[in-house]
Amino acid sequence: MEAISNSTPLIYLAKVSNLNLLKKLFNEIIVPEEVYEEVVVKGEERGEPEVSLISDLFEEGFIRKEKARRPKRGLRGLHEAEGKAIDLCEEEGIDHILVDDKEAFKLAKLLGLEPWRTSSIILKFFELGEIDYRKLRRALQDLSNAGYFMTAEVYELILGKARELKG
Template structure:
């Protein structure tokens, strides 16, 4: 399976030590060049530790940089160019796009792109046995402490869904 990652999921998974969780799946992990620029180029200039972790994944070849053959047209005022490239690449590969921005996900769904957020990756890790329910709650809390934004209703829904797994 192929997964195309946007900046925010990639950054926060790296911040809490969960990059290995997506690397171990054996899935093809792709990011467009604009995501690389946001995460690694700008991140390294700021001295963000997560940017160095992600760069190492790229050097190892577990995350590959690839730009879409065609652009995702429209919605320029609603979503960032990197999010549009993530969706264009996911549409080309007929695969999953991982984007946390709610508006971008809604637009992706309207345009028949299979869009999920960071929760999806965490749920998949729990199902695989790579992450326990308790670890997932701890990691989510750590992500929030490090600046990841999530609404209280979404977080409650996450906790409820964890119990159902």
């Protein structure tokens, strides 16, 4: 299974040391050139520590960049990279998109895609047994500490789902 990704899921999964677990969910991650530019090129310029983890996955071929062929989506509130990621899903016939932005998430659903937020990806790692409940809680707390926006209700909802899965 393949997925298209926007910037924030890659950045935040790297920040909480869960980026490599994407290999348990997908065979390949494809990003638009704009995402590569934002995450790797500009991240290196800013000296972001998570860039090396992301770059390693590009070097090994798990993540690859692709040029979206469509012109930029002209939708208000949607950043260029998010629009290009959605375009790539449609161009490549890939249903899964990793995206956190609220407007991009809603548009992806509207277009019949299957959007995954960073927080739901971490829950999926728990569901697959790749992380335990303690590591799930720690990852969610680390996400929040790293600047990822998650309401207390969403945090509790994720932990509630994990408790249900744990049975």
